[in-house]
Amino acid sequence: MPRSGTRIPYQEAARELLRASVLDAMRDLLTERDWSKITLGDVAGRAGVSRQTLYNEFGSRSGLAQSYALRLADDLVDHVDAAITGNVGDVRAAFREGMTNFFVDAAADPLVQSLLAGEVKLDLLRLITLDAGPLLDQATRRLSLAFQHSWVAATAAESDIIAHALVRIALSYIPTPPGPGRDAPAELSALLSPYVEAILSARIEH
Known part of the structure; x- marks a missing residue:
């Protein structure tokens, strides 16, 4: 049976999933400590991605925020x-x-x-x-x-x-x-x- 609705391209869906995972990880960290004490490395580690992946997607700590x-x-x-x-x-x-x-x-x-x-x-x-x-x-x-x-x-x-x-x-x-x-x-x-x-x-x- 064909599925209804518009199919989201794989790369776009993967990117949305990555961004959601990273932002959820950032939220989790913020419940534990202040934003001033959170690094991109902390977020990458919590999200299970590399720091380079984080830099590629968000550019900087400011871009992540x-x-x-x-x-x-x-x-x-x-x-x-x-x-x-x-x-x-x-x-x-x-x-x-x-x-x-x-x-x-x-x-x-x-x-x-x-x-x-x-x-x-x-x-x-x-x-x-x-x-x-x-x-x-x-x-x-x-x-x-x-x-x-x-x-x-x-x-x-x-x-x-x-x-x-x-x-x-x-x-x-x-x-x-x-x-x-x-x-x-x-x-x-x-x-x-x-x-x-x-x-x-x-x-x-x-």
Whole structure:
């Protein structure tokens, strides 16, 4: 029986598996010690690959951290996408649920915990501030598709606006988590939902 779906080329599948294994190994190490005390050799050893393989794929320690941060940005998209699917017609609930789940996961992520603990880590901070371009671009592009190809059915331009705003705001909360008494997901939902609700209303009127 032929399998349905698009076949992923072997080399691409192998590379995705390698990257996932290395990033998982990095996460494991981060649960044991601070990022400042982890070397590429440590990650390679935990992942069961050579240091040269690690260098070939990620280029440097900074490149490895950026790839990990990109996966964190993908988690944001996955949470919001799932919330959109699970809250048909209720954009406020979708935003609130998606952001809540992302903030919970981000707070538990060992790289984020490493960023917030101990001495200031400028290399990690830059990944989500001055050097956040790759994260913003990837997450915005993916999230824009979620707004286009769901019940929201926003145009490409509309989807890009809301996705870019949501990603920028969400990432800004990582180095400076909301203080006690602040319900960030509810606040963000109240702020961003009217834009999407206006899109839905305009479509109904026409």
